[in-house]
Amino acid sequence: MALNLTETRAPKIFAVNLVFGILTILIVLLRTYTRAVIVKSFGLDDWIMILATMFYVVYTFCSSYGAYFGTGQHMANLSPENSKNAMMYWWFCYLFYILTMICSKLSFAWFLLRITTAKIHSWIIYGASMVTVLAGIAFFFVTLFQCRPISYYWDKSQSGKCFEMGAVMVVAYLYSAFSVITDFTFAALPGFVIWSLHMAKRTKIALIILIAMGCIACSAIIVRLAYLSTLRDPDFLWATTDVVIWTSIEMGLAISAASLATLRPLVRTIGWKLGVTQLPKSPTRTFHSNGVTPATTTSNEGRPQPPDNNVYIMSGFSRELTYPKLNAIEKFGTRSTAYTELSKGTDFIVYSPRT
Numbered sequence: 001m002a003l004n005l006t007e008t009r010a011p012k013i014f015a016v017n018l019v020f021g022i023l024t025i026l027i028v029l030l031r032t033y034t035r036a037v038i039v040k041s042f043g044l045d046d047w048i049m050i051l052a053t054m055f056y057v058v059y060t061f062c063s064s065y066g067a068y069f070g071t072g073q074h075m076a077n078l079s080p081e082n083s084k085n086a087m088m089y090w091w092f093c094y095l096f097y098i099l100t101m102i103c104s105k106l107s108f109a110w111f112l113l114r115i116t117t118a119k120i121h122s123w124i125i126y127g128a129s130m131v132t133v134l135a136g137i138a139f140f141f142v143t144l145f146q147c148r149p150i151s152y153y154w155d156k157s158q159s160g161k162c163f164e165m166g167a168v169m170v171v172a173y174l175y176s177a178f179s180v181i182t183d184f185t186f187a188a189l190p191g192f193v194i195w196s197l198h199m200a201k202r203t204k205i206a207l208i209i210l211i212a213m214g215c216i217a218c219s220a221i222i223v224r225l226a227y228l229s230t231l232r233d234p235d236f237l238w239a240t241t242d243v244v245i246w247t248s249i250e251m252g253l254a255i256s257a258a259s260l261a262t263l264r265p266l267v268r269t270i271g272w273k274l275g276v277t278q279l280p281k282s283p284t285r286t287f288h289s290n291g292v293t294p295a296t297t298t299s300n301e302g303r304p305q306p307p308d309n310n311v312y313i314m315s316g317f318s319r320e321l322t323y324p325k326l327n328a329i330e331k332f333g334t335r336s337t338a339y340t341e342l343s344k345g346t347d348f349i350v351y352s353p354r355t
Helices: 010-038 045-068 080-115 120-146 165-195 199-216 218-225 228-231 243-259 264-274 315-320 326-333 335-343
Strands: 286-291 312-314 348-353
Touching: 010 045, 010 243, 010 264, 045 080, 045 243, 080 165, 080 243, 120 165, 165 199, 165 218, 165 315, 218 243, 228 264, 243 335
Parallel strands: 286 348
Antiparallel strands: 312 348
16 A cells, blocks of 8 residues: 655644643643642642643653654655654753653652652652663763754755664663563552551541652653664654653653542542531541551550650641651651640641661
């Protein structure tokens, strides 16, 4: 069958960018409202995720402009000027993809550090984060300087040279492999962390599933791996359409799914207002040693006794695993203040220091 040079897949690129772009921005806005207004605990992970979202928005614009000029079409059907513009925007997509994924993974890693109590878990998160960041930086600079001059990547009318595409593909495969390993690590770790916490089994399972969803982007990475071989195709802008589509899906899922893990306080608040869920009927006064092991004590009068100095005091939203422990220490931090807060009859959970 003869090749139809006039066919185009650009509308699919536009559709994916539009759907995932709007969905991602909406979820990040909900995350921002939840953390800044409801939980009042806007942290570094939220700032990093906003930065990732900004990079993703720039990516969608570059991808859409590339599709406007020729991405998703056969290069033989494009004018030299349109082909050059499409390749230029493809190059920018490379860079903003890497920046988006580095930031989204760092944000999710920082979020996990909020809920870890064991040093081994923290070191695993640090190690996985370092691997994915180093791999991302290597991929970024290989992409940035794969041609000399840089503009030779999209403008072959000038003199210059580029790396062999095989070398770029090796780096792309390695980065994707490290990303998958990191995602699986971040997906499995919450199970070990949350299962040791003192809470209802059903709540543990729900939280594990919710947080593990933050790594759902690895499914898009695995699909995209199958299309990386098209980077060698002479009809580059047509052949790599699936890479463009799945790259956009991967970034949208990485940001959206990781942000969903922070929205439970918002869902509970909406449920309370709609009467779907009930407010706690009685305060929870639980003491934990090292953040996880129950160690409740009472005085002769039957009143709960606060633990040692420099305690962690976390609000009722601590059950949603979103309140930072450092902020809690700064806010209260001593036996006397811990006891004062308990005497108010409010819903507080008190943790003694980690060892």
